[in-house]
Amino acid sequence: MATYITEPSYTFGEYLLLPGYSSKECIPKRVDLQTPLVKFMRGEKPAISLNIPMTSAIMQAVSDDRMAIALAKEGGMSFIYGSQSIENQAQMIASVKAYRAGFVISDSNIIQDATIEDLLKLKERTGHSTVAVTSDGTANGRLLGLVTSKDYRMSRLPLTMQIKDFMTKFENLICAQQEVTLKEANDIIWENKLNCLPIIDNNQRLISMVFRKDYNFHKKNENELIDRSKRFMVGAGINTRDYAERIPALIKAGADIFCIDSSEGYSEWQKIVLEYVRKNYGDKVKIGAGNVVDGDGFRFLAQAGADFVKVGIGGGAICITREQKGIGRGQATAVIEVVKARDAYFYETGIYIPICSDGGIVHDYHMTLALAMGADFLMLGRYFARFDESPTNKININGNYMKEYWGEGSARAKNWQRYDLGEDEKMSFEEGVDSFVPYAGKLKDNVALSLSKVRSTMCNCGCLTISALQKNAKITRVSATSIIEGSAHDVLLRESRNRR
Numbered sequence: 116m117a118t119y120i121t122e123p124s125y126t127f128g129e130y131l132l133l134p135g136y137s138s139k140e141c142i143p144k145r146v147d148l149q150t151p152l153v154k155f156m157r158g159e160k161p162a163i164s165l166n167i168p169m170t171s172a173i174m175q176a177v178s179d180d181r182m183a184i185a186l187a188k189e190g191g192m193s194f195i196y197g198s199q200s201i202e203n204q205a206q207m208i209a210s211v212k213a214y215r216a217g218f219v220i221s222d223s224n225i226i227q228d229a230t231i232e233d234l235l236k237l238k239e240r241t242g243h244s245t246v247a248v249t250s251d252g253t254a255n256g257r258l259l260g261l262v263t264s265k266d267y268r269m270s271r272l273p274l275t276m277q278i279k280d281f282m283t284k285f286e287n288l289i290c291a292q293q294e295v296t297l298k299e300a301n302d303i304i305w306e307n308k309l310n311c312l313p314i315i316d317n318n319q320r321l322i323s324m325v326f327r328k329d330y331n332f333h334k335k336n337e338n339e340l341i342d343r344s345k346r347f348m349v350g351a352g353i354n355t356r357d358y359a360e361r362i363p364a365l366i367k368a369g370a371d372i373f374c375i376d377s378s379e380g381y382s383e384w385q386k387i388v389l390e391y392v393r394k395n396y397g398d399k400v401k402i403g404a405g406n407v408v409d410g411d412g413f414r415f416l417a418q419a420g421a422d423f424v425k426v427g428i429g430g431g432a433i434c435i436t437r438e439q440k441g442i443g444r445g446q447a448t449a450v451i452e453v454v455k456a457r458d459a460y461f462y463e464t465g466i467y468i469p470i471c472s473d474g475g476i477v478h479d480y481h482m483t484l485a486l487a488m489g490a491d492f493l494m495l496g497r498y499f500a501r502f503d504e505s506p507t508n509k510i511n512i513n514g515n516y517m518k519e520y521w522g523e524g525s526a527r528a529k530n531w532q533r534y535d536l537g538e539d540e541k542m543s544f545e546e547g548v549d550s551f552v553p554y555a556g557k558l559k560d561n562v563a564l565s566l567s568k569v570r571s572t573m574c575n576c577g578c579l580t581i582s583a584l585q586k587n588a589k590i591t592r593v594s595a596t597s598i599i600e601g602s603a604h605d606v607l608l609r610e611s612r613n614r615r
């Protein structure tokens with residue numbers, strides 16, 4: 116007979132925190148959000164910690180090199196998506212590791228045969244008026260010219276005019292070689308009255324840009340997540356098929372940690388990958404595994420050697436695994452159950468394995484709840500997809516700006532053809548949808564606001580660290596009507612503006 120778990124599984128929205136005693140020392144400014152990323156022995160320190168408990172999801176629509184840089188600046192980490200060629204993924208990792216403050220990877224690039232109409236669309240999408248003209252329209256193509264708003268007059272030029280006919284051609288540009296320091300770059304900008312200085316390599320390929328207007332914004336963020344050589348840290352998603360080629364290539368590119376990316380981690384495929392890493396690299400290479408939703412799955416991955424375990428099936432905003440396959444678990448219950456198994460494992464072995472809660476975060480307070488329930492850090496997809504730094508298009512829909520957001524289980528992501536299930540193509544089905552999310556601006560501002568709420572709640576609970584919150588939080592289930600009671604009710608709202 117099947118095993119029945121009679122207790123229903125719950126989501127974060129069905130829980131609240133009760134306040135604990137907070138002393139006058141307990142103020143948001145003093146809250147420390149540092150949290151372990153990889154396993155460690157009792158009494159020892161983890162080899163890698165995050166400075167904020169946030170990672171960005173292993174998704175095409177979320178985590179590329181630009182996102183990774185923006186998030187590492189704030190103290191978190193991106194896991195760059197693996198649903199792309201090994202070469203492309205390695206290039207993204209390498210570009211994060213090569214990042215130098217003040218040197219920006221160009222996100223507005225175009226080919227010289229494109230038209231003014233294409234240029235206007237690009238400007239609307241990226242919000243930037245300086246556009247690099249490269250041989251292949253990418254950020255690292257051969258630099259052929261530059262277009263700024265000074266180069267064309269909308270009222271005078273036809274929309275069909277080609278970029279090559281009005282751009283500032285390479286021969287007339289002032290550029291610098293990639294060895295230039297930020298100070299030297301800024302001197303060139305001032306001496307030549309430039310707004311932007313392209314940085315190129317020996318083959319005229321664009322490496323980055325330095326902007327005059329960034330001059331005052333190069334101050335170091337003390338929270339930033341850096342390695343021993345002061346380079347930003349970055350993770351990489353991998354699969355259970357081409358790992359023997361992908362892992363060495365990504366290590367060479369500089370990846371700091373891997374995560375096996377799958378909806379289902381309680382599988383022999385994951386054990387094989389973890390064994391491959393331990394056999395070839397010992398404990399030097401760090402690797403997380405998942406996803407699981409119960410203690411059995413956790414223990415399996417812990418014993419197979421995972422450095423962290425990721426929790427969650429079917430809770431992502433774009434995920435339809437539960438309705439397609441009928442597997443999954445309410446995210447709060449999944450976290451609570453896996454944390455129970457983790458704590459028991461820690462008690463037995465002295466090995467603490469961090470838990471990552473992946474999916475199901477809708478409101479900022481859900482982050483605090485997930486941490487209070489014992490997760491050490493969160494993986495967020497929809498949350499980060501809304502920001503300027505996500506890799507997707509910004510689109511105006513009925514006067515509102517939206518960003519595209521699609522699941523890794525959707526046909527759109529699967530077009531990368533990494534999943535050959537050995538079945539008839541007609542038998543394959545989607546586990547994710549293709550959608551839009553409301554555009555929300557800069558990552559930095561949003562993360563600061565979300566974490567200010569987390570810090571504030573932690574103070575209400577009398578906790579200055581995540582581990583104190585995990586030990587001391589008092590959590591209650593809420594009834595359906597108390598959820599209504601907790602929102603604005605029985606009043607007519609004066610304005611429908613989105614609440615910050």
Ligand SMILES: NC(=O)c1ccc[n+]([C@@H]2O[C@H](COP(=O)([O-])OP(=O)(O)OC[C@H]3O[C@@H](n4cnc5c(N)ncnc54)[C@H](O)[C@@H]3O)[C@@H](O)[C@H]2O)c1
Pocket residue numbers: 173354355356376377378379382384406427428429430431434436473474522523524534536546547
């Ligand atoms: N967290 C979630 O709730 C969720 C749900 C659905 C999809 N996703 C995402 O969608 C993507 C696809 O997930 P998935 O679970 O379909 O991918 P997967 O590659 O883990 O599994 C796909 C299928 O391939 C099989 N397989 C795996 N390795 C194999 C190998 N070496 N040889 C032969 N067969 C092998 C698996 O058993 C499974 O049937 C991932 O990015 C995942 O994170 C996530």
